[in-house]
Amino acid sequence: MNNLATLLTEAARADGGRVAIRQEETVLTYARLNDTAARIATLLQTKGVRPGDRVALAMPNVTYFPVAYYGILRAGGVVVPMNPLLKAREMAFTLRDSQSRIMLAFPLCADEAAKAAAETGVECLITDPAAFDALLEATEPMVEVADRTENDTAVILYTSGTTGTPKGAELTHRNLMSNAATAAETLLCVGPNDVLFGGLPLFHAFGQTCALNAAVAAGATLTLQPRFDPAKALKSMHQDGVTVFVGVPTMYTALLQAGIPDGHDLSPLRVACSGGASLPVEVLHAFEREFNVTVLEGYGLSETSPVAAFNSPDRPRKAGSIGLPVRGVELRLVADDGTAVGPGEVGEIAIRGENVMKGYWNRPDATAEAVRDGWFHSGDLARTDEDGYYFIVDRKKDLIIRGGYNVYPREIEEVLYEHPAVAEAAVVGVPHEVHGEEVAAVVTLRPGAQTTADQVRDFVKQRVAAYKYPRIVTFTDALPKGATGKILKREIVVELEAPED
Structure with missing residues (x-):
């Protein structure tokens, strides 16, 4: 079975009573998460969703996101996550471009989602807690998980892009399963007793792989925060006993400025992971001093599921470096003409491996431009040192x-x-x-x-x-x-x- 949804079914089978998702006072065990996702799958089938159909998902980091995410996958559908803060015009573009059959939206964005759905003729289901929960209770859970091949698309992530309209990166079940396993097993070293901080948007590759899928792959707990706020984050880290913090540089800066309040015990925190942008070395060192934790910086893109390089915990960490290629991934630096550059020289990062996307949805020209001879060209400039560690210099376009x-x-x-x-x-x-x-x-x-x-x-x-x-x-x-x-x-x-x- 190659379906990404099996991460959840296996975790529920191993220990259904363990807490999977926590959002303030709301708690979902693995058994409950799996059962509710199975009911979502049945609901989607009754709406005509078949394996390979795209299903749009517009939600913040609330418990309905993982439920819907794994429910869509269980039915064999393709998840098309959207930022819930998008306006109707932007949502309509994604619905049209992805040719989504149906859309699941949280009440927060109900008005804009309804407008986009009406404009595109796509059915929109609003996950209003009372009504939606009643609907699911009246729906039988889908017993089986739809069979998918490892090369079937699981998720289409729309990249923001600096020019032109967004492009949908097609990530396969193999892409996401392997990258989640790599993050959980070799980078964050997550186990069933860990609690991961879920402040990264789950509609983004970083949050999906290194928080949601990594936690579920390990049978750990993910504590969600719908919108990042440093004071609320520190409170959650204290109350929920967060052991793994996953964030972007601006989160680290905000936490440093907030400072640890009196009476907050953050001693369970054992590792922090940064990605999404370059973490200033000064911020890294200051965070490590203040929070008494090692910060491991990594690198990736939506098109690479996302993790491509990382400072692994079993090797020396180099501040300012994105580390070495992760398991199952190769990196090299190339000049504008495609030739390799030597140590110390600046070149564009090219990536090859089990994490690289299938291509851009319905954009063969853009795919051919980005992926050449099996290597994805990132647009990021870097250099390597004598130990092979990579150091980001900048975006090629910047x-x-x-x-x-x-x-x-x-x-x-x-x-x-x-x-x-x-x-x-x-x-x-x-x-x-x-x-x-x-x-x-x-x-x-x-x-x-x-x-x-x-x-x-x-x-x-x-x-x-x-x-x-x-x-x-x-x-x-x-x-x-x-x-x-x-x-x-x-x-x-x-x-x-x-x-x-």
């Missing part, structure tokens, strides 16, 4: 070329994070008549901190080459972020002109 010199924003951001007044920073390129592009930094300050643009500029100027420091420094109350907390550089607008020097 590279700034000032006066013919390459400036990698991440390098400048690392320096900015060393400034005692800076809480968050993003470095972007802006057009310049003389230099082609100018380096600009947009920063937020720590609570109560004060500094000036000149002081920040001079701080960086003393630490990097003359062509690299940001001539433009602006302050903002908050940087634009996506659903996972990743800073969205494409939405940053710098209005100031660069000085002439």
Whole structure:
């Protein structure tokens, strides 16, 4: 049986009484989660869903998400997760593009989901707790799990993309099962007694694989938080005895700024995992000191299920590095012409292995451009050291070329994070008549901190080459972020002109 849903059926069979999902006072055991998912599967069948049909899922991190997720898979359907904060126009695009047969939506987004469903002619079921629970109680559970091959699509994840419309990455049952097993067994070393923090959006690859599927694969507990809030996260970590924290860099920054409240016991926490974007080294070290835990940084993309590289717990951890390729995955660095680059040289990360997507849904041209000779080209620039560890330099598209010199924003951001007044920073390129592009930094300050643009500029100027420091420094109350907390550089607008020097 190659269906991803068997992760749940096996966990329920091993110990149905163990807590699978916790959301504040709501608790689902593995037996209850499995039974409810089986009822969802039957409900979908009565709605005409057949193996291979796409089913859209618009929900935050609530208990209905894992129930619906495994229910769709159990029926043989393909899960099409959507950010519940999308507007009707955006939802309608996904429904049309994926050719979804039906949509399951949480009351939070009922209005927008209903509009999108009406526009596309797709039936929409709102999982209003009282009515939906009654409907499921009157539905018999689907006994069997639909048989799927390992190469059948299990999930279509729509990537945000920096240009054009989103593309749907087709992840197979094998992609997701193998990546979840790798995360649980070799990276996070999760067991039945572990409690994983579920603050990452489950509609995103990182949250699905490293939180939901990894927890279920190990028979562990996942404690959900519908929307990340540092104070609520710390309370949940204390009350639920979280042992594994999985998050993105902005979560680590927020937790550091909040600080551990008096009376909160976080001693069960044994490992923290960061991904989704580069974690500033200064933030990593500060978090380890404050929370007394090792932070392991990894790397991946929606198209790679997502984990491709990681600082494994059984090898030396290198701060600032994404580690080594994970089990079943190969990485290499290539130049623009496709030739390999040597140690210390910068090249684009290419990935091959059991985690690489089947392709982009109904986008053969985009698939052919991204996957060449079996290697997925990530668009991320990196270098390796003498031990083979990978270090992200920057996104290929984020590279700034000032006066013919390459400036990698991440390098400048690392320096900015060393400034005692800076809480968050993003470095972007802006057009310049003389230099082609100018380096600009947009920063937020720590609570109560004060500094000036000149002081920040001079701080960086003393630490990097003359062509690299940001001539433009602006302050903002908050940087634009996506659903996972990743800073969205494409939405940053710098209005100031660069000085002439």
